[in-house]
Amino acid sequence: MLRRSFTYQLASIAEDAVGPAARLFESRFGLDVHELRVLRLVGDQPGVTFTTLSRQTKFERSATSRILSSLIKGGLVRREIDENDARHFRLYVTADGQALRERADPLSLELETLILSVLSLTEQAEFRRILDKLSGWLDREFMTELQARYPEMAGPAKKARS
Amino acid sequence: MLRRSFTYQLASIAEDAVGPAARLFESRFGLDVHELRVLRLVGDQPGVTFTTLSRQTKFERSATSRILSSLIKGGLVRREIDENDARHFRLYVTADGQALRERADPLSLELETLILSVLSLTEQAEFRRILDKLSGWLDREFMTELQARYPEMAGPAKKARS
DNA sequence: CTTATATAGTTTCAAAATGCAACTATCTTA
DNA sequence: TAAGATAGTTGCATTTTGAAACTATATAAG
Numbered sequence: 001m002l003r004r005s006f007t008y009q010l011a012s013i014a015e016d017a018v019g020p021a022a023r024l025f026e027s028r029f030g031l032d033v034h035e036l037r038v039l040r041l042v043g044d045q046p047g048v049t050f051t052t053l054s055r056q057t058k059f060e061r062s063a064t065s066r067i068l069s070s071l072i073k074g075g076l077v078r079r080e081i082d083e084n085d086a087r088h089f090r091l092y093v094t095a096d097g098q099a100l101r102e103r104a105d106p107l108s109l110e111l112e113t114l115i116l117s118v119l120s121l122t123e124q125a126e127f128r129r130i131l132d133k134l135s136g137w138l139d140r141e142f143m144t145e146l147q148a149r150y151p152e153m154a155g156p157a158k159k160a161r162s
Numbered sequence: 163m164l165r166r167s168f169t170y171q172l173a174s175i176a177e178d179a180v181g182p183a184a185r186l187f188e189s190r191f192g193l194d195v196h197e198l199r200v201l202r203l204v205g206d207q208p209g210v211t212f213t214t215l216s217r218q219t220k221f222e223r224s225a226t227s228r229i230l231s232s233l234i235k236g237g238l239v240r241r242e243i244d245e246n247d248a249r250h251f252r253l254y255v256t257a258d259g260q261a262l263r264e265r266a267d268p269l270s271l272e273l274e275t276l277i278l279s280v281l282s283l284t285e286q287a288e289f290r291r292i293l294d295k296l297s298g299w300l301d302r303e304f305m306t307e308l309q310a311r312y313p314e315m316a317g318p319a320k321k322a323r324s
Numbered sequence: 325c326t327t328a329t330a331t332a333g334t335t336t337c338a339a340a341a342t343g344c345a346a347c348t349a350t351c352t353t354a
Numbered sequence: 355t356a357a358g359a360t361a362g363t364t365g366c367a368t369t370t371t372g373a374a375a376c377t378a379t380a381t382a383a384g
Contacts, residue, residue, distance in 0.1 A: 006274045007179045008199060009293050014176040015220045016300040017169045020308050027314055037170060050362060058177050060343055065363055087350045087361040112168045114307065118299035123292055130281060130289045131171050137280035138178040145276065146182050152189055212333060222372055227334055249332040249379045 021111050029104055034059065035076075036104060038067050042077055043093040043101055049082075050089055076100060183273050191266055196221065197238075198266060200229050204239055205255040205263055211244075212251055238262060 022033045031039075034057075041056050042048055054064040068091070071077040076097035082088035093101070116124050184195045193201075196219075203218050204210055216226035230253070233239040238259035244250035255263070278286050 005202070005270050006278070006290070006293075007176070007183060007270070008202070009297055010172065010176040011180055012220055013293065013296055013300060014169070014172040016304070018173055020305075020312075021169055024312055024314070040167070040170070051360090054362095058174055062343065062363075063341080066341095069363085085351070085361085089362075108167050108169070114311070115296075115300070115304065116168070118295060118304075119292060123295075126288060127292045128168075130285055130292075131168075131175065133280060133285075134175055134277075135171055138175060138277070142178070142277070142280075143182075149276070150182075150186055152186070213331090216333095223333075224335080224372065225370085231334085247332085247380070251333075 017111075017115050021108070024107065024111070025104060028107065029100065031100065031104065032067075034063075034067050035071055038064065039071060039076055039093060039097055039101060042071075042091045043098065046092050047090040050091070053091065071097070179273075179277050183270070186269065186273070187266060190269065191262065193262065193266065194229075196225075196229050197233055200226065201233060201238055201255060201259055201263060204233075204253045205260065208254050209252045212253070215253065233259070 018033065025031050025033055025036060038053070038057060041053055045052075050065070050068070051061075053068075054061045057064050057067075059067070068077065072079060075094055077091055078094050079089040079091050082090050116127070119127060180195065187193050187195055187198060200215070200219060203215055207214075212227070212230070213223075215230075216223045219226050219229075221229070230239065234241060237256055239253055240256050241251040241253050244252050278289070281289060
């Protein structure tokens with residue numbers, strides 16, 4: 001078999017993994033995976049600020065803002081004006097949001113376990129370790145490195161569309 | 163640091179990897195990454211049929227059809243009616259398509275090397291091996307397994323949108 | 325032979341997502 | 355008190371989406 005491009009393979013795995021999950025979360029909790037992603041990021045970083053968050057979501061700022069609005073409207077997230085700088089909002093998950101996460105997380109875990117079940121435990125650990133290493137690099141030095149090597153591509157991340 | 167959901171991590175890595183690549187291919191070759199994906203899949207499987215292809219692309223059939231049309235219009239792919247069954251088209255990359263691939267592939271390889279450069283050679287090999295194992299499983303048994311466990315979600319893969 | 329059904333692939337179209345740019349509001353500096 | 359800078363939101367034109375309808379060929383049944 002021909003060796004497929006690594007990026008294609010990654011994107012393809014991500015789609016196979018996220019796609020079914022998306023449908024399940026939608027049908028069980030009426031929750032869009034994008035919303036879930038934001039809910040989790042906020043939950044894991046109480047008091048996180050919008051700009052930080054939107055860098056992590058990998059969505060556009062405007063998209064993140066809209067998702068956030070919908071979470072707030074749904075009572076899953078609340079925001080507080082920063083007392084030192086009223087331009088900032090500090091974001092927190094509400095009790096309802098927390099409750100929802102607590103229902104959603106086991107399903108995530110279940111799916112994750114199923115996906116990884118084809119790997120031995122050693123492989124799973126190794127895979128995780130490698131993914132962590134990769135994410136760290138991609139989040140930090142990689143982007144700088146890219147800009148340096150390919151100055152032709154400025155501007156922020158464009159839709160990858162897998 | 164909190165352990166992030168594996169699917170989020172994967173999607174996030176894929177986006178970081180594919181996003182920049184998308185912009186580069188666009189600016190250097192005027193080629194959309196989706197088109198490139200299809201071009202490669204056809205190139206690697208001369209005579210492949212539309213339905214097979216669209217399963218591999220992970221796009222909707224209609225999207226695949228549109229991308230294919232654009233490749234054909236651009237003279238990068240050609241199609242022939244199957245002599246045994248006129249409902250099928252057999253797809254082939256043209257000389258122009260091949261030439262384009264030959265210009266694009268080195269860039270892909272370069273990017274891929276850069277992305278993986280944070281890993282040791284052993285890790286790279288291990289990572290690849292694990293990815294292969296995962297893709298195989300996800301393409302085959304996994305989907306069946308999912309349907310069995312979660313009958314509530316029928317229908318074909320929905321946009322994962324990461 | 326004629327009708328029914330299945331399969332391959334394309335096209336249409338309304339709804340949703342995208343992303344730039346303009347906008348509001350606050351803060352900082354001078 | 356005016357001029358930027360920063361945080362976040364919203365408007366809106368464009369693009370993307372995906373389900374459904376459609377065309378065309380093949381196969382099966384009566």
